[in-house]
Amino acid sequence: MTWLSNLSLRKKLMLISVTPTLIALLLMLGSNLAMERYGYRAIEKRDLLVTAKMLSFNIGVFLRYEAQFAGMTLLEATSANPQIDYACILDNQGQLFSEYRRPGSDFATVPNQPIGANSYFDSNGLHVFHPVESAGEPLGTLYLHARPEGYLRLLRQEQLTVIALLLVSTLIALLFAFRVQRLIYDPITQLAGAATTIARTNDYSLRVVKQGEDELGDLVDQFNEMLRRIQERKSALNREIQVREGTEHQLMAANEELQFEIGQRVQAEGQLGVLLEDLERKNAELQDFAYVVSHDLKAPLRGISSLTTWLMKDYSEVLDEKGGKYLQQLKDRTRRMHAFIEGILQYSRLGRASMNMxxxxxxxxxxxxxxxxxxxxxxxxxxxxxxxxxxxxxxxxxxxxxxxxxxxxxxxxxxxxxxxxxxxxxxxxxxxxxxxxxxxxxxxxxxxxxxxxxxxxxxxxxxxxxxxxxxxxxxxxxxxxxxxxxxxxxxxxxxxxxxxIPTGPDKTAGTISVFILDPNEDYTRHTTKLLSNLGHRVQSAATWTLGKSILAQAAFAPEVLLLDPTHMAEDIGHVLRELCLAFPDVVIIACVPASGENGLALATYPAILGTITKPFTAEKMDAILQASNHSPIGKVQAHD
Amino acid sequence: MTSTTPILLVEDDDVDVENVTRAFEENRLTNPLVIARHGEHALQLLSKHPSCEEGSSATRPGLILLDINMPIMNGIEFLTTLKENPSLCTIPVVVLTTSQEESDRKESFCHWVAGYFLKPVEYEDFVRVIGVIVSYWTLSESAP
The missing domain is CATH 3.30.565.10 (Histidine kinase-like ATPase, C-terminal domain)
Structure with a gap:
């Protein structure tokens, strides 16, 4: 039945509408044919028998009185029945008494009457025999013959009519089916066509025309609604895409500009680098020059100074007041010049010497x-x-x-x-x-x-x-x-x-390993974060017992230990002794709360290098750590 | 060193030679002052040792006063040669210079100088410095 499935919808609809009509018509045709085949013969036979009966009733008299002509005239009346083409009367001896032959009939001979039957069909047509009696005395036999084509013609006519009917009704059915299938098929075709067009062109502005308020109408409505929504979304999407494209375009433009700028900058940087190098070289040259020149200037100046002094010393008696004053002025000027030169030397030395931070x-x-x-x-x-x-x-x-x-x-x-x-x-x-x-x-x-x-x-x-x-x-x-x-x-x-203020380990001595020993977890967390941000390594514990085990496990040698001596669960003296034994080089800094009543007293333990008051800033902490790292001699004190 | 041991002054500047000479006089120092104008000149004088005939004494100098910046052979070059010589290396050398160069100071001490003095600008200061140096070395025993 795949061919049925593959049939177009149009053909299916046609088939649905036409098939019942066709089947009905064919059944009718069949029944007609059957009826004709079996019904019409019976009717013809009955007609002829009735005619034969009526005729034989009258013919008896004529036969008795041998009125052949009258018999013939009566027989001629059978011509009213177009089926009958031959009629004759036979006497008891089988001799022809009178006969009627329809003009143009090709009837040949009267067949013998079969025994026991007064009528039969054969290929020549219908043969009817009827006895002719008069007052109960048999006088002869009436024979009627109907042409075979007579009923056949009728039959054909009937058949033709039926076929004509069949054709007409099929045509009507087809027309109707065509009309109906158009009603159903057109909207569907339109839907399908619209869908195909949209799939091909992506034109969501297309709409399908609604043709009725039936389910298909609803379908069309839904389809159109769907299209409208898609169109809306698509236009929203398009707008979005446009916006994005715009942004992208701007971005690309900005990027291009940036690339250009980068290129220029790289170029400029290159030039700058060359210039800088040149400048540095010139600067160095200038500094060297200043240094050498001022250094060389100093020697003769010293000479002038000495000579002036000797003049004043050795020739004081020879010089008058004015001469002495001039020499004094000369000496002053020399001294000032010396100060200048010394200044230039210092200034140029600043650029030359490296700094010891x-x-x-x-x-x-x-x-x-x-x-x-x-x-x-x-x-x-x-x-x-x-x-x-x-x-x-x-x-x-x-x-x-x-x-x-x-x-x-x-x-x-x-x-x-x-x-x-x-x-x-x-x-x-x-x-x-x-x-x-x-x-x-x-x-x-x-x-x-x-x-x-x-x-x-x-x-x-x-x-x-x-x-x-x-x-x-x-x-x-x-x-x-x-x-x-x-x-x-x-x-x-x-x-x-x-x-x-140095903020990172880059500017200072670098990363320091710090261990925090403090029962205050908030403080520990805060300090850990602070120190980690400064680039230091930090570990912590709430008690010394815990701290000991952490330090024993981890490959972590603390350089600096931050300790709150005021809140230790263990004896502070004991902790410090153990600490100094385990880590002899560790720098211990006491972190005391601002309100710690005995914090400073505890910080006087010799093992504790310095004290710092909680809470503290990153800078202060770092300064303390760096200080403790740089010079572990003497006590460190953070000032607020 | 005694007050008659000669002292060798290696100095190219006339005024500074005069400065030292006058400082000797003002401090009433009796040590003979032998003058060399540059390092090579000083080495020549020393090679004639023990005569050191420029001065009146025939003994070798008990102290060398050395300037750094000099023509022909500067103070550092002179020091290098001097300290390589086993017979001369025991003579104490005191640098008397205007150079404040760190490198000069460092090299001088690397060559075992006994002191490094910046020449004072004021004559009076100069006199005082020379007096102190010479009296210090007069008190000190010389190397055998």
Missing amino acids: EMVDSQQVLEQVFETLNPPESMRLVVPKPLPLVYYDKLYLLQVFQNLVGNALQHTESPEGTITVTYTHHGNAWEFSVQDTGVGIAPQHHDRIFRIFQSLKTRQGDDASGIGLTLVKKIVERNGGTIRVDSRPGEGSTFYFTVP
């Missing part, structure tokens, strides 16, 4: 400087809070303070004065300030003072080379800091300079 106690450096400068008794140095540890070349820091404090001393004219040195914490740098109560500097000179050889004082009797602040600026800037001045005439001056 370490953790320096700036408080200590400042105190040392103040002592060296040998200030008058009336001058006071005020340091409101202890200065922090900084990562610096100690000699340079010394020079910075020396120049700034020296300047402050120099520019304080009144016998009494105060120099205040303090600091603030600015992000990732310390900002130091050196404030004096001196003469102050007019704002228009604020830039000038940092330039080389720009002393604001008159030259008379002054050894200042004017290089001090230039030197300070160079040192501060070489260490990644900045310097500025805040001053008004008569109100004193404040110099500010910054010192960067």
Whole structure:
């Protein structure tokens, strides 16, 4: 039945509509044929028998009286029946009495009457015999013959009619089927066509025309609705795609631009590199030049100085007052020139020498400087809070303070004065300030003072080379800091300079292994995170017993141990003894809570290198760690 | 070293020679002062040892005052040669220079100098420095 399945819908529909009609018609045809075959013969036979009976009833008289003509006339009446083409009357002897022959009939002879039957069909047609009687006396036999084609013709006519009917009804059925199948098929075809078109063209604006309110109508509605939604989505998608394409386009453009810029930058960097190299070389040359020249200048200058002195010494009697004054002036100028040259030498040496960075106690450096400068008794140095540890070349820091404090001393004219040195914490740098109560500097000179050889004082009797602040600026800037001045005439001056705080292990000695021994888990977590962020390795435990086992298992030799001695479950003395035995080189720093009543007392244990107050910042922690790592001699104290 | 042991001054600058000479006078130092103008000159003088005839004494110098920056043979080169010589290497050498170069200082001490002095700018300071140096070495025993 696959052929049925593969038939087009149109043909299937046609088949559905036409098949019943065809079957009905064929059945009708069959029944007709059957009826004709068996029904019409019986009717014809009955007709002829009735005719024969009626005729023989009348013919009896004619036969009795041998009225042949009358008999013939009567027989002629049979011509009314078109089937009959021959009729005759036979007497008892079988002699023909009278006969009727339809004109054009080809009837030959009267057959013998079969015994026991008065009618039969054969190929020549229907033969009917009927006895002719008169008053109960047999007189002869009436014979009627119908042409075989008579009923056959009828039969054919009937058949033709049936076929015609069949054809007509089939045609009607076809038309109807065609109409019906169009009603069903057209919407489906349209749907299918629309689907195919859409599949091919992707045109979702297509709509199928609805042809009725039946299920197909619903289907069309749904189909159209589906198309509408798809179209909506597609247009939304298209918009999205457009937006994305736009973005992509922009991105590509930006990328191209970026690539171009990168190219340019690389080129520029290359050029810059060459320029920088050139600059560095020239700078080095210049520094060498400055150094060599100033060095070579110094020797003759010393000679001039010596010679002037000898002249003054040996020829004092010969010289008059004016001559002595000139020589004195010459000596002063020589001295000043020497100071200049010394300044240039220092300045150029700054660029040449490498820096020896370490953790320096700036408080200590400042105190040392103040002592060296040998200030008058009336001058006071005020340091409101202890200065922090900084990562610096100690000699340079010394020079910075020396120049700034020296300047402050120099520019304080009144016998009494105060120099205040303090600091603030600015992000990732310390900002130091050196404030004096001196003469102050007019704002228009604020830039000038940092330039080389720009002393604001008159030259008379002054050894200042004017290089001090230039030197300070160079040192501060070489260490990644900045310097500025805040001053008004008569109100004193404040110099500010910054010192960067090393934040990562890159700038410092590197990664340190730290072990935290503290029952406070929050604190431990916080500190661990803090130290890990600084690039250190951290392990921790809440008790020493636990800590011991951790340290025994892990391949972790602590360099620094942070310990809260105030909350230890174990005896602190015992813990420290064991610790020092296990790790003789470990640096122990006590981390005491701000409210720890006996924290400082505990921190006096000789094994504890320093104390630090909780909570602390990353910078402070790192400074402490680096300090402990750099110089494990002496106690470390964190200042707040 | 005694107050009559000669002292060798290796110095190219006339004023500095004068400086030292005057400082000797002002400090009333009696040691004969032998002058060499550069390293090679000094070596020549020393090779005539023990005569050292430029000075009045025939003994070898008890102290060498050495400048660094000199023509022909500078102080460091002189030191190198001197300290390689077994008979001369025991003479104490004191550097008297204007050079503040770290390398000069380092090399000098590597060659076993007994002191490194920057020439003072002021004449009075110069006199004082020379006085201290010479009186120190006058008190010190010489190498056998």
